[in-house]
Amino acid sequence: TSPTPHWQNSTPRATLTPPQPPASPPAAEPHQASRLKAHHPTGLCRKKHLADNGRVPETLWLAEDVGGSLRGKNQIRSLFRDGHAFATPKPEELLERVIHVGSHPGDVVLDCFGGSGTTAAVAHKMGRRWVTAEILPETVATFTAARLKLVADGKDPGGITASTGWVGGGGFRQVTVAPSMYELTPLGVMLADWATNGRFARAVAGQLGFEWQTKKHAPFCGVRGRMRLAVLDGAVGLEEAREIIAALSERERVTIVAKVVLPGVEEFVAEQSKGSRVKKAPRDLLTGRTRSVRHRAKGVS
Known part of the structure; x- marks a missing residue:
């Protein structure tokens, strides 16, 4: 178990406490049942757990395992010269874990805020289908579509490429949504x-x-x-x-x-x-028009 960061009351600096064993079921049950109402003996108030707060956290994803914003920025810089367009890009390792927990190969992964295209790129490498959307055309042209083209063509060596054995393949369809008719x-x-x-x-x-x-x-x-x-x-x-x-x-x-x-x-x-x-029309036509552009990796049908 990794050391646990703990704020001491007497100093504003963080110190590390020794590894702690997991809470026993009887100790964790009041937290999960939202019945923790006791005060600390020193008189310090404790947060009151309300019923709609959900369960006590049981897992911890460390930056050393799934990366942080710095790793995400470095991954984008390795693909594009101007990789400063995003303040907190997510690393591929983090999205890999999220997608692994929430989907199976062949499932569809939806990302409504495409940005740099990390989610779609990771889903593609993991054998998932995906749908992503981005409101800014310049972002799509500079980052999203450009990155996914590199992934499909097998020209993205970073991120989870090595761990997944990704060598390229597949393709995607780019759709520009026009004003509704x-x-x-x-x-x-x-x-x-x-x-x-x-x-x-x-x-x-x-x-x-x-x-x-x-x-x-x-x-x-x-x-x-x-x-x-x-x-x-x-x-x-x-x-x-x-x-x-x-x-x-x-x-x-x-x-x-x-x-x-x-x-x-x-x-x-x-x-x-x-x-x-x-x-x-419009009785039998209910959606807005689209203009489709298909990209296929070379040699892939």
């Missing part, structure tokens, strides 16, 4: 004013996971396998639906998205092209 009004959810013409079609393609196609593929604007996408910046009636279906090849199907769907169109499309569908 929907607005909440007193009348309900409405399409934003900018969602017109080609911008509306492109937003829908990204939102539904279609690869964007130019006007030369009209009446289609997107493709996903054998599924085509047709977006109308207005109403779709039987005539428009008939023309779209006629443009399909034998094994293709279509997803038609329009701001207004006239009566009978959904039934007509389902009957004439099995597997095709009609969606009304």
Whole structure:
């Protein structure tokens, strides 16, 4: 057991007390049950443990084992010249322990404050899937995405690379989230004013996971396998639906998205092209648009 830091009452300096044995179950029980109310014989007040304070700490992670901010900064500096953008970066060893405790290989690790990308980098090296988010585009370009690219390409030798046997592999998809094409009004959810013409079609393609196609593929604007996408910046009636279906090849199907769907169109499309569908915006589209960029490590599918 490591020496325990202890503040003496007579001096403002910290001294080290000898290693202490773990508390016996009877001694620990009052703390865990939040019934510790006694005062010290000298009259010094003791903290009152309330029921919502949880359990008494049972583990201690020392900096010599999991590192500290200095080690985290050094790890970032080893990857980037300008590694001073973060005041308290976490070392990879600390995140490795957290992820080991809270997940299994193949699980998804979520980090809503991507920053330097440490959590995602460690999760990647540990065989976890991950999702990370960062609000500042310059941070993503300079640190987050750049670091994860090094990890995927096997060019990050620091951190837990050696202990995990990481040699590179895998990849990630970078998504830039644009302003929502929907607005909440007193009348309900409405399409934003900018969602017109080609911008509306492109937003829908990204939102539904279609690869964007130019006007030369009209009446289609997107493709996903054998599924085509047709977006109308207005109403779709039987005539428009008939023309779209006629443009399909034998094994293709279509997803038609329009701001207004006239009566009978959904039934007509389902009957004439099995597997095709009609969606009304914004009724059937609830998320904001995204623009996706995929990065893959060389030689990795």
